[in-house]
Every structure is written in structure tokens, then in C-alpha cells.
Amino acid sequence: MLILVFLLLVAALSSLLIGSVSISPARLLSPALRGILFLRVTRIVLALVAGAGLAVTGAILQGLLKNPLADPYILGISSGSGLGAVIAILFGLNLSFLGSFSLPLAAFLSGFVTIFLVYMLSKKGARVGTEDLLLSGVIITAMLSGIIMFIVSATEREGLHNALWWLLGNTQIYDLKLLLFVSVISVTGIILSTLLARNLNIMSLGEEEAITMGLNVEKVKLIFFVISSVMTAAVVSVCGMIGFVGLIIPHIARRFIGPDHRRLIPASALCGGIYLILCDILARRVTQPIELPIGVVTAICGAPFFILFLRRSRRSK
Amino acid sequence: MDFLNVIGLNSGYRNNPVLKDISFNVKKGEFIGIIGPNGAGKTTLLKTLSHIITPAGGKVLLNGRDIHSLSSILFARQCAMVGQDLMSLFSFTVEEIVLMGRNPYLGLFKQERREDIEIVNTALKRTNMSLLKERPIDELSAGERQRALIAKALVQQPQLLLLDEPTAHLDIGYQTDILDLIRSLNNESELTVVCVLHDLNLASQYCDKLLLLDKGKIIGFDSPAEILKYDILERTFNARCLVNKEILQGKPVVIPFPKKA
Numbered sequence: 001m002l003i004l005v006f007l008l009l010v011a012a013l014s015s016l017l018i019g020s021v022s023i024s025p026a027r028l029l030s031p032a033l034r035g036i037l038f039l040r041v042t043r044i045v046l047a048l049v050a051g052a053g054l055a056v057t058g059a060i061l062q063g064l065l066k067n068p069l070a071d072p073y074i075l076g077i078s079s080g081s082g083l084g085a086v087i088a089i090l091f092g093l094n095l096s097f098l099g100s101f102s103l104p105l106a107a108f109l110s111g112f113v114t115i116f117l118v119y120m121l122s123k124k125g126a127r128v129g130t131e132d133l134l135l136s137g138v139i140i141t142a143m144l145s146g147i148i149m150f151i152v153s154a155t156e157r158e159g160l161h162n163a164l165w166w167l168l169g170n171t172q173i174y175d176l177k178l179l180l181f182v183s184v185i186s187v188t189g190i191i192l193s194t195l196l197a198r199n200l201n202i203m204s205l206g207e208e209e210a211i212t213m214g215l216n217v218e219k220v221k222l223i224f225f226v227i228s229s230v231m232t233a234a235v236v237s238v239c240g241m242i243g244f245v246g247l248i249i250p251h252i253a254r255r256f257i258g259p260d261h262r263r264l265i266p267a268s269a270l271c272g273g274i275y276l277i278l279c280d281i282l283a284r285r286v287t288q289p290i291e292l293p294i295g296v297v298t299a300i301c302g303a304p305f306f307i308l309f310l311r312r313s314r315r316s317k
Numbered sequence: 318m319d320f321l322n323v324i325g326l327n328s329g330y331r332n333n334p335v336l337k338d339i340s341f342n343v344k345k346g347e348f349i350g351i352i353g354p355n356g357a358g359k360t361t362l363l364k365t366l367s368h369i370i371t372p373a374g375g376k377v378l379l380n381g382r383d384i385h386s387l388s389s390i391l392f393a394r395q396c397a398m399v400g401q402d403l404m405s406l407f408s409f410t411v412e413e414i415v416l417m418g419r420n421p422y423l424g425l426f427k428q429e430r431r432e433d434i435e436i437v438n439t440a441l442k443r444t445n446m447s448l449l450k451e452r453p454i455d456e457l458s459a460g461e462r463q464r465a466l467i468a469k470a471l472v473q474q475p476q477l478l479l480l481d482e483p484t485a486h487l488d489i490g491y492q493t494d495i496l497d498l499i500r501s502l503n504n505e506s507e508l509t510v511v512c513v514l515h516d517l518n519l520a521s522q523y524c525d526k527l528l529l530l531d532k533g534k535i536i537g538f539d540s541p542a543e544i545l546k547y548d549i550l551e552r553t554f555n556a557r558c559l560v561n562k563e564i565l566q567g568k569p570v571v572i573p574f575p576k577k578a
Contacts, residue, residue: 205417214390215420
């Protein structure tokens, strides 16, 4: 865990120095660069809390749903938020009194409506089946993605590029209040789920097993469902859909630190933060002067890395 | 008032009522075997007794209290369950899994204390698992894993232990190993045991009484010598068999043979 903290600091420092303008460590404190540095710091913080939030949500859902393929988007939040954001961008939903908050707000609310719908769809009496939750999440995602594709392909409005850019994920931030909003939710979610992680261990043994061990499974499911929904919706509403972090990071963290969620959740948070900060450096640097959407980088770099990682760990088993 | 009273129990799944009007009583410290053909309702009965299924009608009284009116955390302090096998998605170690058995004594936010770890160590010693406690549960043999699950049940400090075919995937060495362990736990601490068993000969040798189920109803509830009779078995299991009471000191031995000979 200490190694991870160290790696995080290294990643953050390199991100501070590398960019369209490279800064030598000696000039870090020169007043001329204050503007650039400030921008970079906000990006680093956003990448950190977004990566940590997504990775932790992935770890929670993989344990809760007992499914190694679960990620923060599997229950439909991304498609819901995506639809809200695309509509807001293309149809110019710009409530002046909300200013830069209007797009994230549209995305956050539509994501939340979607996840509520998924939850109600999988509810049978007092119980919510985890398989039903997964299935309705996947179905709703498919439907909403279809609608997003339809809107994007049918429109000739000028916001198209912005909408696509948003859908692919980014770590640019225009408003410090938004950064504060994501940071507070992400950090609170990580702390809360670490404190509750023992219950997640028991849930991951299976629901019937958990009942006979005295766990109030419906309550635990609801608590973690709410925590992960709020975290995902907050991150997605500000950063768009940054894929892959929530799926792979928990697997990698589990290899290093073991399956106990009390350590896995903080470790996933650190790994997710490191990964997104590194991807952000690549996104800014590789195709200069054009900047890549960070979601593109996480997937393109993440996939081969993940395949290699899985093959190596399988051999060692 | 007995230790466990099952009164007029109707239970099953939404469109499939499996158990019909089941009533029986168990005394403290008894070792009860539940036997019967596939689909008779053995597992449904065990799941109803273990708080997993809420019955459609009837009651299960444990120490005079309706278990389905208890919260799962209070119930889990009195009754523990050992399933057929544990399919854990993640490689928890034996010690981590057994420690989870302390859950009924911890709240949502509470972590285990030193006394919990001591209880776990005692249970690991009792089940002969101390040397394997650092091993991942999914790398153990089926028999070792079953012993770990019994240790996890023991740290719940139950008065009633339910087991669903604990010997299902085991060789004969481990079958007797596991049942010897359960029998000695039953003798030492008046732990009441209710155990679904497929193997009639093991049921005959280890259980005080057998509950024979068929099509969701009780066919008989008595000592093995009274239940394991060839005419009863041939009727309920639709099999042909021979029952011998001489070779094992009065405990019936059941030998099935081909229907077409």
C-alpha cells in the first residue's frame, strides 16, 4: 500500500511536469508558470478522484454481484448519463443560472433516473435479485445506447463534436466547484465503502451463504448500490464515460493485495488514480498538439496490458 | 417443549410449493439425518430451517421462538449452516473465510476484535485446519474445504448445525472423516445436528434418527432401524435393495441391486 502511495506521488509529479509545455523541476515554482501549473493541478486532482472513484465502484460491484465482469457502467448509469449529456449538448439545454453546472447536472440526474429504473425493474417483493439487476442493467444500457446513437447519427447540429468528445471521456475541468463536487463524493464514497467492506467480503461468498451468516443482505445490497450509483453518476457527469478503469483496476489490485475488500478498496482507489493520471499524460502528449479523449487512451492502453496481465497471472497459478 | 419444533410447515418457491404440512420435533443434542429421493424437498426443508426461505405457512420454533420472526443476525447466533461446497469467486484464505463466521456478533461497521481471532483459532484447531489457515480456500481439496466450512460454522457458536450433504463430493476416507468430526462435536457440546445425507449407509451409522421425505411429505421419522426397511425403501426410492442388520451391530446396511437381474 505504501508503494502505491509512492507511485501515486511519482505519477502526479510527472504529470505536473509533462505536457504541451514541458517544465523542468527547477522552474516549478516560477511565477510565470503559475497559470499552467494551476490547470495541471486541477487535472491531476480530477484524474485522481475520477480514477479512484471508478475503480472502487468496480471493486464494489464485482464483489456485490459476484461477477468478475462487473464495472461501474454495468447497471446502466453511463448510458443514462450519456443520453442526458448528449441531449443537453445538442439541444443546447443551458440553464443560465446554473452556468457550467447545467451539463453535469443533466448527466447526473439522467444517470440517477436510469439506475432507479434498473433497480425497480429487478425488484421482486422485498428482494432484489443480483442476476435480475445485471440483466436489467445490460438491457437498459443497450436500449439507451441505441437512442444515443440515433440522436448522434440523425443530428446535424454543430455540437456533435462536443457530444462525441464528452461520450469518450475527458479530464478537463472548467469550474472548481465541479472539481470539489466530484472530489467530495468520491472521497466520501471510498471511506464509507472501506468502513463497510467486511460486509462486502461476506456478500461475495454468495447470497444464501451470507444469509446463514447473519448478514442482512437486502440492506447491504441497497447501501452499496446507492454508494456506487452516486459515485459513478458524479464521476460520469463531470468526466464523461471513461471506460476500462473500473473493470481492470480491481483485478490488478486484487492480485497485489488479495481479495479482502478492506484493503482492496483503498488499493483500487490508489491504482485507479495512478492509472488515470498516467493515461491523462498520454492523452495530452502523444498526439500533440491535438489532445485525445482520455477514454480512448484508457481503453487502447488498458486492453493489451490487461491481456498480458491475465496471461501472466494464469501461468503462475 | 422440544429444542426444535417444526409445525405444519408449507414451504417452497413461488409457483412450486414443495413441502406440504411438515411437522416434527427434535430434542437438544440429537443427530438427525434427512433422507429421501431426489426432489423430495430435503434441501427446501434445510433452506427453510436456515432462514433462507420464508415459509408460506406453518412455523419453525427454535427454543420456543419462531425463527422467521428473528432478524437474520440473531438467528445466525443460534444456528449455522454448512452448504455442499463453497464456490468463492475470490481466493480468500481459510483464516479469512472462517473469520467471516463471526459476522453475527459484529455490526455493519464493526471489525473483528482479538477475542474473535482467538475463537477462530480454537475452531481451526478443533477441525484440524490450523496448518492450512494461510492457504487460499480454492486451492484446498474438497474434504479440506468442507472442514474449513465447518470451522466457519463453529465460530458462529450455534446450538443448531444444519448441513446439506456435507459428504457429497468426498471419497470414503473424507466421508467418515467429516462425519466423525460432526459426531464428536455433537457429543461434546450438545450441538444439535440436522443433516441432509444421500448415502443411506452413512445415515444409518451416524444418525440418531432419520427423517424420510418423499414428494414433500414425511414418510417416517424414527431410528435408522425402523426407517431403513427394504419395503419402505423400495417404495419411496423406486429401487430394489437388500437390508442387512447383522454385519454392523444392528445398524442396517442397504445394498441396492439391479432392477433387471
